[in-house]
Amino acid sequence: MKNVSWLRSLDFQRASMLVGFWKSVKNRPKLALSQLFCIIFIPVSFLAFAGWIDLRKYDPVIAVRKQLSPTPDCVTWNHTGVCPKIHPASSPTKPRSGSSCPDYFRWIHEDLRHWRKTGITERMVSGARRTAHFRLTILGGKMYVEKFREAFQSRALFTLWGFGQLMRRYGGKLPDLELMFDCNDRPVVKAEQYAAEGAAPPPLFKYCADNSTFDIVFPDWTFWGWAEVNIKPWSKFLKETKEGMEKSKWEDRVPYAYWKGNPKVSRQRHLLMTCNPTPQNEWNARIYALDWEQEAQRGFNQSNLAKQCTHRYKIYAEGQAWSVSEKYILACNSPTLLIQSRWHDFFTRGLVPQRHYWPVRDSQMCKSIKFAVEWGNNHTTKAKEIGEAGSHFAHEALRMDNVYDYMFHLLNEYAKLFKYKPKIPPDATELCTEALACHAHGKWREFMEESLEKFPSDSPPCTMPPPFDLGAFARAKMEAVDEVEAWEDEYWRKKDNVH
Ligand SMILES: *[C@@H]1O[C@H](CO)[C@@H](O)[C@H](O)[C@H]1NC(C)=O
Ligand SMILES: *[C@@H]1O[C@H](CO)[C@@H](O)[C@H](O)[C@H]1NC(C)=O
Ligand SMILES: *[C@@H]1O[C@H](CO)[C@@H](O)[C@H](O)[C@H]1NC(C)=O
Secondary structure, eight states, rough: HHHHHHHHHHHHHHHHHHHHOOOOOOOOOHHHHHHHHHHHHHHHHHHHHTSOOOOOGGGGGHHHHHSSSSSOOOHHHHHHHOOOOOOOOOOOSOOOSSOOEEEEEEEHHTTTTTGGTTOOOOHHHHHHHOOOSEEOOOOOEEEEEOOOOOTTTTHHHHHHHHHHHHHHHHHSOOOEEEEOOSSSSSOOBBHHHHHHHTOOOOOEEOOOTTEEEEEEEOOGGGGGGGGTTOOOOOHHHHHHHHHHHHHHHHHGEEEEEEEEOGGGHHHHHHHHHGGSOSSSSSOOOEEEEEEEEEEETSSSOOOOOOOOOOEEEEEEEEOOOOOOHHHHTTTTTSOEEEESSBBOOTTGGGGOOOTTTTEESSSHHHHHHHHHHHHHSHHHHHHHHHHHHHHHIIITSSHHHHHHHHHHHHHHHHHHOOSSSEEEOTOOOEOOOHHHTTTTTHHHHHHHTOOOOOOOOOOOOBOOOOOEEEEEEEEHHHHHHHHHHHHHHHHHHHHHHHH
């Protein structure tokens, strides 16, 4: 009761103030307005000047941005089963600062080169269906998916989630197209087959390729999370790693090369296990085998990637094909010792040896690792530079803004090649955040909520770099590797002569 009467008296005070103010407006309008001006404008401009009020928040462009639901709208979805209307991205006003895309975007031109002359026909796209897990159609700013078969674990689900988030971000700006996506590890569109026939290959989207295949590489599902093994969405990982890294200086880390993972998936990893120290040999490596099943039973308490920045050097070894681990390894501020690899994903071709990583031979890898670590511990300034450049690549060139822009540009360039207007396939369903998230539970749902794009982009995507001389780039890379191998040979020649 007491509270209520207190409230009433407050109301009364306010009311009498208003009445008083209204009277003065009637009697002396100019004076009253200038009083009002002083009461409101001066404090607000002072607060804005001091940075306590961010007036940009009240910009109408941003007010439009706020209209995206901050969580999947499952109440409506469960009721209607209809995808909510996506608000078209507000017309971009402010180009993003430093708006040129990272260099690795140039490979988009390279990957689409096979269709430059012929364009992409309906027949070519159907030709890619043979191994595809799903077909994605974009039409009038909406996405539709037709599933052909189940993919391993939640690869297809989280890849589709990534497409859905791209749509939330760039909405109506996406072009009409359709594409076939194959979620398996290894590329399948063999170059020699199409070179011999002189025919354009089927355009097939994959996570990786090598120098003898024409598959179009696309960001893998782990950028939105790998729920089965508790690998968090990439942006969350980056944030946690940054916090962890600030706590441990490079000089204070264990002065050896570290690797942890599943050794059973490739010959390279199998051989890597032999680089652990023995009574006869110290290869400067500390290699740990990880059994993901056991790890799952333990609640993943040994496999937190954000807590693996403990050693001065980190080894990258590919698996059955490319390995999703590369980006986590690069992100640590410790030089990556990259064992010569065959497969590439969408960003790895932008990495330069001696600048972003240290090249390690596939043959005699233990000797190569021993030399690399000793060299780095002798040349700490240079070693730290490589560690920081690799890490900068992961945290900046590969931040989610750029991953989405890569997807955007790749799809845009791909769509430019289209010779036909795609239709909604009869068996397709509309793809949206709700259609995927409202059935997901536990870690799956948690990772989706964490990687949900909350706003349409308020700036246009970065500017695509023009095609460039790939030959010169490849030669420069090869020379940087050759140089390291020559140092290494020299080191071992001296050492072996002594014994
Ligand atoms: C991880 O969990 C298992 C089982 O719950 C436990 O035995 C082990 O000691 C834990 N390890 C660490 C480093 O916490
Ligand atoms: C393709 O890669 C293999 C090994 O990964 C290498 O031996 C071969 O020379 C490469 N071919 C070209 C044309 O670059
Ligand atoms: C590192 O320095 C030591 C001592 O100067 C030298 O013996 C060794 O050969 C150097 N190793 C490398 C790889 O540079």
